[in-house]
Amino acid sequence: DIQMTQSPSSLSASVGDRVTITCRASQGISSSLAWYQQRPGKAPKLLLYGTSRLESGVPTRFSGSVSGTDFTLTISSLQPEDFATYYCQQYYTTPWTFGQGTKVEI
Amino acid sequence: QVQLQESGPGLVKPSQTLSLTCTVSGGSISSGDYYWSWLRQFPGKGLEWIGYIHYSGSTYYNPSLKSRVTISLDTSKNHFSLRLSSVTAADTAVYFCARDGGIIALGYWGQGTLVTVSS
Numbered sequence: 001d002i003q004m005t006q007s008p009s010s011l012s013a014s015v016g017d018r019v020t021i022t023c024r025a026s027q028g029i030s031s032s033l034a035w036y037q038q039r040p041g042k043a044p045k046l047l048l049y050g051t052s053r054l055e056s057g058v059p060t061r062f063s064g065s066v067s068g069t070d071f072t073l074t075i076s077s078l079q080p081e082d083f084a085t086y087y088c089q090q091y092y093t094t095p096w097t098f099g100q101g102t103k104v105e106i
Numbered sequence: 107q108v109q110l111q112e113s114g115p116g117l118v119k120p121s122q123t124l125s126l127t128c129t130v131s132g133g134s135i136s137s138g139d140y141y142w143s144w145l146r147q148f149p150g151k152g153l154e155w156i157g158y159i160h161y162s163g164s165t166y167y168n169p170s171l172k173s174r175v176t177i178s179l180d181t182s183k184n185h186f187s188l189r190l191s192s193v194t195a196a197d198t199a200v201y202f203c204a205r206d207g208g209i210i211a212l213g214y215w216g217q218g219t220l221v222t223v224s225s
Contacts, residue, residue, distance in 0.1 A: 034211035
């Protein structure tokens with residue numbers, strides 16, 4: 001299985017901050033990476049797919065990039081509704097696998 | 107707008123079979139090139155992909171669960187189902203169904219249902 005190592009596991013930030021979350025794949029996965037946001041008690045919500053493609057309706061302050069096997073989710077200006085847990089997921093090779101999650105706290 | 111809804115028992119005894127159904131509304135499970143997936147989230151919050159089924163009937167299961175998992179679909183009822191046999195306390199989790207759009211990943215999810223394995 002492809003291992004997805006996500007960091008940090010948690011972070012504290014303020015409204016208006018720029019936030020970066022990283023996910024490293026254990027092998028090459030091309031651009032087959034998605035990011036999800038999960039609020040407490042809710043299902044994960046797709047934010048980006050194909051590394052950097054924004055899902056319909058997702059604010060443009062969310063963006064994604066890659067360098068080799070290191071994938072990055074950036075929130076350019078943190079908003080109150082962005083405090084949640086974020087997960088990366090590779091869908092290059094089955095079984096699909098997820099990062100451990102990053103909790104973004106106030 | 108596609109919506110998915112999980113249903114099934116919230117409590118299952120050890121060694122028994124967990125059975126869940128995901129009902130899809132707002133679209134047909136036999137249209138489009140989608141894969142209908144099951145996933146679960148453990149109490150510690152880790153996410154695990156269980157497997158998926160295509161409307162053609164082809165399936166793929168996570169090798170870690172393959173010997174215990176069956177995913178099926180019923181196009182007449184527009185739903186798909188999960189069966190997980192020989193459950194233990196380690197199978198306690200929130201179970202989600204989702205639509206896998208291939209290159210567009212898991213775009214639609216059900217709200218999730220907690221299944222507890224306990225005697």
